[in-house]
Amino acid sequence: MSYFTLKNGEKLYYEDVGSGPETLVMMHGWTSSHEIFLQPVKTLRQKARCIIYDHRGHGGSKEANREKPTMETLASDLDELIRGLSLENVTLLGWSMGAGVAMTYVRLYGCDALKQLVLCDMTPKQLNDHDWKLGLYQGAYTAQDMEKDAGKDFYSLYKAFAVGAIPRLAKVPGFLLKKPLKKKLAACDETVLKSLSASMKAQDNRETVGQITVPLTYFYADPGSLFSPKLAEWYGEHVKTPYKAVRFPNSDHMLVSNAPEKFAEEVGKLLQ
Numbered sequence: 721m722s723y724f725t726l727k728n729g730e731k732l733y734y735e736d737v738g739s740g741p742e743t744l745v746m747m748h749g750w751t752s753s754h755e756i757f758l759q760p761v762k763t764l765r766q767k768a769r770c771i772i773y774d775h776r777g778h779g780g781s782k783e784a785n786r787e788k789p790t791m792e793t794l795a796s797d798l799d800e801l802i803r804g805l806s807l808e809n810v811t812l813l814g815w816s817m818g819a820g821v822a823m824t825y826v827r828l829y830g831c832d833a834l835k836q837l838v839l840c841d842m843t844p845k846q847l848n849d850h851d852w853k854l855g856l857y858q859g860a861y862t863a864q865d866m867e868k869d870a871g872k873d874f875y876s877l878y879k880a881f882a883v884g885a886i887p888r889l890a891k892v893p894g895f896l897l898k899k900p901l902k903k904k905l906a907a908c909d910e911t912v913l914k915s916l917s918a919s920m921k922a923q924d925n926r927e928t929v930g931q932i933t934v935p936l937t938y939f940y941a942d943p944g945s946l947f948s949p950k951l952a953e954w955y956g957e958h959v960k961t962p963y964k965a966v967r968f969p970n971s972d973h974m975l976v977s978n979a980p981e982k983f984a985e986e987v988g989k990l991l992q
Contacts (some may be wrong), residue, residue: 724773726784726800733780734773734801738765742835742991743807745771747798749816750916751878751908753779756815756976760984767991768811773801775821777912788915791923795824802833809833811991815840815939815976816946817916823925831933836990839955840939841973843947844925856921857884858948866921874914878905885946885973929955935962937990939983945972 723731735754738744744764746757754772761770774781776789776797787793798821802810812834814822819842826837846856847866853859869877875898882901883889889897905913929936936959942949952965966986968975976983 723780724801724804726797728786730776730784730786731781732773732776732784732797732801734771735761736769736771736805737761738768738770740765740767740769740991742768742811743771743809744768744811744813744987744991745798745802745807747773747812747814747818747821748775748778749818750881750920751778751904751913752816753907755779759980760976760987763981763984764987764991767988771801771805771807775817775916777909777916779907782907782909785909785912789912790915790919791820791824792828792919794821794916795828798822798825799829807833809835811836811838811987813838813840813987814842816842816973817920818842820920820923820925823928824923826932827925827928834934836935836937837932838937838939838987838990841941841944841947841975843951844929845923846921852926854948854951854954856946858944858946874910875902875905877917878913887945887972926958929958930960932959932961935964937964937966939966939968939975939986941968941971941973941975941978943970947973 722734724734725731748756753774757772764770775794776784810833812822819839843855845852848855848859848862879901938952938955940949940952956963968979971978
């Protein structure tokens, strides 16, 4: 077990494996952990030095919770990690919230340390309005919905998110679903989750996409669940660097775990 100590003394759990010629940093999503990448890393470690870590309040970094972090906080953590481990020419991959962290990192720190960027099933702006329909819940979630959610208990909100991400869970009786969802939440710090959820919904990284100066690849689920497959076209229209979209057919938001072999294969192609 390895821990990276941040400048404020908090410790982030991370794994650093592989000895390939490339450097790959992968970031997980909200309520997830580095473990979602363990299966793909078995293949990718032959092609790259693979670094996977847990964000504050998640998994092995659950105790890194002395403040209410924002997406900017997580981007700062990433910057510390990259500089602290002396990483260069990084292929930076973020899935879900991790992709939001990647975009926030680019906005705050630029792309000097990066070789390329891979965003996985994430929108640059979660809240939908009359001008933007590519946000959360395939265009259905608005600022008004967020206000309504403020009065709900956290488990109910998380359950709605989980069912949104994995639609088949809607068929599972609530009493059967409660135990695994509670177990998932128990691996995280609730205060951190609430803070990051609010911060994600406040983000608008649409202009940041145009500021990316390295090649961009977008992995997306089709038919999707949380986000519309049409985001693939939007990124292609707004990024100014070489762009590639990779479709994961018959998949939902959990494309990394739905298709770990395809995920590893597609990331491997980018590392060549």
